[in-house]
Amino acid sequence: MNNELSPELDQRFRIHVERIVRPVRAAERRKDRMREELLAHSTSAYFEERQVHSSDDDAVMAVFDRLGESAELTKELQAGVSWVERVLFSGEKAPTRVKRWVMRKPGESVWRCAARSTAFYGLLFPLVIVGAAYTLVPVLGLKPDGFARLNANGSILLPFYLISLVFCFLGTPSMEAVHRALWGPVKRYRLAIWICLLYLLSVLAVCFWVRWEALDGSFVVSPDLWVFAGVAVATPVILIISSRLGYSERQRYYRWTSLDLAE
Amino acid sequence: MKKISGNALRGHLDAMVLATLARGEAHGFEIMQRLGAAGRGALELKEGTLYPVLYRLEAAGMIVGKWETGATERRGPRRRIYKLARNGRRDLKRRQEQWRQFIQVIGGIVEAPT
Numbered sequence: 001m002n003n004e005l006s007p008e009l010d011q012r013f014r015i016h017v018e019r020i021v022r023p024v025r026a027a028e029r030r031k032d033r034m035r036e037e038l039l040a041h042s043t044s045a046y047f048e049e050r051q052v053h054s055s056d057d058d059a060v061m062a063v064f065d066r067l068g069e070s071a072e073l074t075k076e077l078q079a080g081v082s083w084v085e086r087v088l089f090s091g092e093k094a095p096t097r098v099k100r101w102v103m104r105k106p107g108e109s110v111w112r113c114a115a116r117s118t119a120f121y122g123l124l125f126p127l128v129i130v131g132a133a134y135t136l137v138p139v140l141g142l143k144p145d146g147f148a149r150l151n152a153n154g155s156i157l158l159p160f161y162l163i164s165l166v167f168c169f170l171g172t173p174s175m176e177a178v179h180r181a182l183w184g185p186v187k188r189y190r191l192a193i194w195i196c197l198l199y200l201l202s203v204l205a206v207c208f209w210v211r212w213e214a215l216d217g218s219f220v221v222s223p224d225l226w227v228f229a230g231v232a233v234a235t236p237v238i239l240i241i242s243s244r245l246g247y248s249e250r251q252r253y254y255r256w257t258s259l260d261l262a263e
Numbered sequence: 264m265k266k267i268s269g270n271a272l273r274g275h276l277d278a279m280v281l282a283t284l285a286r287g288e289a290h291g292f293e294i295m296q297r298l299g300a301a302g303r304g305a306l307e308l309k310e311g312t313l314y315p316v317l318y319r320l321e322a323a324g325m326i327v328g329k330w331e332t333g334a335t336e337r338r339g340p341r342r343r344i345y346k347l348a349r350n351g352r353r354d355l356k357r358r359q360e361q362w363r364q365f366i367q368v369i370g371g372i373v374e375a376p377t
Contacts, residue, residue, distance in 0.1 A: 004339050020311070033343070037291055037314055040340040044292040045310065068309025076315040080322070 005043055011259075012060060013042045018259045020070045025090050026081040028253060034077055035256055042067065103254040104172070114172035121168045125161055166206045171239075174199045179243040196236035203235050266307040276308075276316050277325075278362070281347065281355040284326060288346035291317060317345060325351035 005013065017038040021031050042063050049059040049066075067073065078086070102120055104113035174195055181192035272279070283289065283297045294317075295310050320326045331342045347355070 034314065034318075036341050037343055038311065040290070040342040041292050041295075041310065041314075043339050066309070067311040073309075073311040073315075076312055077318075080315045080318045 005046065009046065009056065009060065013039055013046070013063070014256070015259055015261060016064060016067075016070070017042065018256055019261055020067075020073045021077065022257075022261065023074050024077050024081065025086045026078075027085055027089055030081065030085070032252060032256070036252075038067070105254070105258075110173045110176050114169050117172060118165055118169040122165055125164055129161075163203070163206055167203065170199055170202055171242075174239055175243040178239055182240070183244065192240075196239055199239055200232060200235045203231060207231060265305070267302070267305050268307045272306065272308055276312070277320060278355065278358040280313070280316055280320060281325060281351050281358065284345055284347040285352070285355055288344050290331065290342040290344050292342070294345070320351065321345070323350075324348055325354055 014035075017035050020038065021034045024031055024034070045063045045066050046059055049062040050056070053059040053062060102117045104110065177195045178192050181188040181195065279298060280294060283294050283301070286297065289297065291313055295308075295313055298306060298308070317326065317328070321328050325348055326345045327348045328343045328345045331344055
């Protein structure tokens with residue numbers, strides 16, 4: 001039996017499931033699981049009902065009835081979530097909006113998405129750093145001139161900022177390309193290795209350039225090189241892991257959370 | 264046959280799910296189908312209520328769930344396959360004993376000749 005719904009029906013079931021799951025205060029991973037399972041159940045029930053009912057509408061209404069009252073189901077799903085998780089994720093609305101803004105929208109080019117998320121983090125990082133300067137430095141008892149020295153000639157903070165932005169911008173397309181190469185319908189291991197190497201080289205190039213600039217062109221072998229070696233090992237590993245764990249999950253997450261429940 | 268509704272079943276749903284999974288691993292929809300068949304159409308259960316039960320049992324270590332792998336021919340949303348864990352098997356045995364005792368004692372009282 002073909003268990004694939006038409007896009008319209010799929011959308012109707014998704015909206016119904018999202019109405020049940022969205023109000024639950026729980027971690028997104030848990031909610032994602034609820035969504036997937038309820039959607040799979042609705043799909044199977046629909047094909048069963050379609051053999052009894054003559055119209056799609058009747059079959060869909062029968063499935064909704066079989067699942068039960070949405071508010072009641074939300075309450076039951078909520079009851080299974082520990083109070084700690086409930087408290088931790090009670091204010092999920094704001095992060096959800098932020099995540100949705102940073103995530104790639106359907107039909108959007110990967111470069112545009114990379115530019116948008118880079119702009120977002122580009123604005124966020126200075127705020128975090130300035131916030132830390134004004135709160136943590138006095139609290140930890142550091143001398144204010146120590147912090148000022150860090151920023152002298154843009155030696156630490158500016159390079160750190162630039163590296164973060166490069167990571168950010170190249171990260172999105174690289175992650176997507178690695179995901180396609182390793183977990184797409186056609187496995188392209190060599191391509192995945194090349195992407196990882198290119199990503200790594202660009203990150204290392206930026207690191208070396210920043211280091212060169214910071215030392216006024218007098219680049220010497222220093223303990224900082226160990227940091228570069230760490231970056232060299234960590235970058236491909238992080239890229240592969242995040243493309244496996246993060247990419248498809250984020251795509252799914254966006255698909256669910258962008259549903260308009262007023263439909 | 265008169266229908267047995269959700270409220271009457273509420274306290275027994277965990278045991279019923281465990282007993283269903285004792286017959287072999289299954290995904291949510293299949294568990295519901297097995298329950299329906301075993302209840303011979305008398306169970307009136309809202310199907311969505313099965314999932315909170317499954318999550319509760321999994322959190323308690325009674326059942327183990329894993330996502331269906333992509334190896335199947337089936338298309339559509341992913342399903343989670345559940346199977347009984349050792350703890351669940353033990354718990355089911357305990358519940359079955361309790362149930363037999365319950366029927367014996369309460370049945371003896373309720374069905375006593377007036």
